[in-house]
Amino acid sequence: MPIILENVSFSYSRKTPLETLALRDINLRIEKGEFVGILGEKGAGKSTLTKLLNGLLKPETGTVRVDGLDPSLREAKRRIGMVFQQAADQLFCKSVYEEIAFGPQNFGYSKKETEERVYEAIKAVSLDHSILSRDPFSLSGGEMQRVAIASALALRPDYLVLDEPITGLDPVGKKEILDALKKVKDMGTAVVTVTHNLKGFFPLLEKIVLIKEGRIVFQGSRENYLRKDCVPLPPIASIMKELRARGIPVNPEVFTVEDALEEILRVKFALEKEKQ
Amino acid sequence: MQEPVFSYVPGASLLHRLDPRTKIVAVMLLGFLTFRIENFAEIGVLFAFFFALALLSGLPMRVFFRAVKPMRLFIIFIFLAQLFFTDGRALVSYWILQPSLEGLEIGLKLAARFILLLLFAALLTASTDPSAITCGIERMLRPLPLRLLGISSFELATMMNISIAFLPLLFERVERTKAAQAARGMDFVKNPFRSVPALAIPLLRGVIRDAEELALAMESRGYQGSRRTSIHELSMQKNDWKALLILALFIIFILVL
Structure with missing residues (x-):
């Protein structure tokens, strides 16, 4: 069963002069095991959308269903793991172990079960066992974010929702998070992420949702996203498009640097052959 | 809200x-x-x-x-x-x-x-206006010999101004942390003893970090706690x-x- 949003609208500060419409007429379906990217400019309503998914906000009109459940139910919350942008805003325990065990303990799992889940979670984000005894605040930004992801994964969610998980991290930290999320997705958990960083995420995304001024203006595959001339584009797609515009017949539908390189070399050899 | x-x-x-x-x-x-x-x-x-x-x-x-x-x-x-x-x-x-x-x-x-x-x-x-209140308090405190205690009324006024300005940000931070912990299944009513540190520790850390950054930003722009002109x-x-x-x-x- 998927997450389904039907005709969802939401405004902030309802019934006051400050009322602002954040989302309108959102229809969206997120399947189990998908890697979904939610794109859009600042203030487009991306973060509001993630908060609607796990019941932190209630839609003004329309319905949100998580596997058929109301998202404010405890069971629905367990099925959706949330990771917010500032990992430091949620860390509070003396050790990483306690931090990751916080979720399972809240749901009343036994000590053995909790331990099993903690080890499973840190494995999923490729952290070493030695980190479990460390103080969460002594970690690097990338490690902190991975601990935050692990603490969401410890509830074995079906969907992992992240709000700009790699913003503000150094390149090493970014790569660590991207690798961890890829692994999480390969293990069968759907990953839904809000992001500005197309460069990092584009190779991973299976489905793209583009929001503009509170409306979904595009949803579909990466191929279609590139075909429809949507913006923003990842740098590699911009380069391919520009090459094509300047008369080099490359196929602009590439998602990674490696693919782009291969495509450019292919065209180069083809052109050289033609000359001969 | x-x-x-x-x-x-x-x-x-x-x-x-x-x-x-x-x-x-x-x-x-x-x-x-x-x-x-x-x-x-x-x-x-x-x-x-x-x-x-x-x-x-x-x-x-x-x-x-x-x-x-x-x-x-x-x-x-x-x-x-x-x-x-x-x-x-x-x-x-x-x-x-x-x-x-x-x-x-x-x-x-x-x-x-x-x-x-x-x-x-x-x-x-x-x-x-809150800044007018602090300005008023500052003017009323000026004749007092606070210097002897190592503080000036200007510093006091700045402190009050900053506290007022940062209140909404503090509430925003509380909301963020609350959301993050609720997503991990924290239930405030059911388990208040566990919930209080789960909210208080990230909050205090964040506030102290903010304060330190603000202090550096103010000093780097020449703030010295001495007499400053006011918009009021x-x-x-x-x-x-x-x-x-x-x-x-x-x-x-x-x-x-």
């Missing part, structure tokens, strides 16, 4: 135009008066005085009464404490509870005094002296009668 308590509501009434110092002094004097009055008639007069000022401010009454709302449990508590724990003629007797007539009287008076204090304070904050040029007008005179007469009238 919750409406902010004790917030400034812009306007152009006589009350808004008064010098912040006048209003601060007035609230202090009225607060003092609230605890000097003895009987219900005087409390009634003070309430009437409040309503007169509130009408003068031209603001809707709910602006002031929402300042009382968060304190209502506390007010009910002090009322009940007085009602049940004052010795005197018993009104009724039920089990070990013996509400007394004297307790009822003292309780009502105390509750009325707290409500009056809150209302007068709300009158000040609703009709005065304070000057006592005729109306300010008139208001203070009327207030003084009102207080003498109540205290003498």
Whole structure:
């Protein structure tokens, strides 16, 4: 069963002069095991959308269903793991172990079960066992974010929702998070992420949702996203498009640097052959 | 979203135009008066005085009464404490509870005094820009020899300004942390002992980090805690002296009668 949003609208500060419409007429379906990217400019309503998914906000009109459940139910919350942008805003325990065990303990799992889940979670984000005894605040930004992801994964969610998980991290930290999320997705958990960083995420995304001024203006595959001339584009797609515009017949539908390189070399050899 | 308590509501009434110092002094004097009055008639007069000022401010009454709302449990508590724990003629007797007539009287008076204090304070904050209040306090503290204690009134004013400016950000941070912990299944009602540190620790850490960054940012722009110019040029007008005179007469009238 998927997450389904039907005709969802939401405004902030309802019934006051400050009322602002954040989302309108959102229809969206997120399947189990998908890697979904939610794109859009600042203030487009991306973060509001993630908060609607796990019941932190209630839609003004329309319905949100998580596997058929109301998202404010405890069971629905367990099925959706949330990771917010500032990992430091949620860390509070003396050790990483306690931090990751916080979720399972809240749901009343036994000590053995909790331990099993903690080890499973840190494995999923490729952290070493030695980190479990460390103080969460002594970690690097990338490690902190991975601990935050692990603490969401410890509830074995079906969907992992992240709000700009790699913003503000150094390149090493970014790569660590991207690798961890890829692994999480390969293990069968759907990953839904809000992001500005197309460069990092584009190779991973299976489905793209583009929001503009509170409306979904595009949803579909990466191929279609590139075909429809949507913006923003990842740098590699911009380069391919520009090459094509300047008369080099490359196929602009590439998602990674490696693919782009291969495509450019292919065209180069083809052109050289033609000359001969 | 919750409406902010004790917030400034812009306007152009006589009350808004008064010098912040006048209003601060007035609230202090009225607060003092609230605890000097003895009987219900005087409390009634003070309430009437409040309503007169509130009408003068031209603001809707709910602006002031929402300042009382968060304190209502506390007010009910002090009322009940007085009602049940004052010795005197018993009104009724039920089990070990013996509400007394004297307790009822003292309780009502105390509750009325707290409500009056809150209302007068709300009158000040609703009709005065917060930065004007701090500017007024700073000017009033200037003659005091605070230097001997190693602080200057300018530093105090800056501190107050920053505290006020950062309150909304603090609430935003609380919301963020609450959301993050709720997503991990934290249940505040079911397990408050675990929830309090889960909120307090990230919050304190964040606030201390913010404060440190702010201090560095201020110092790097040349802040030294010495005398600074203010956007509010304070000057006592005729109306300010008139208001203070009327207030003084009102207080003498109540205290003498």
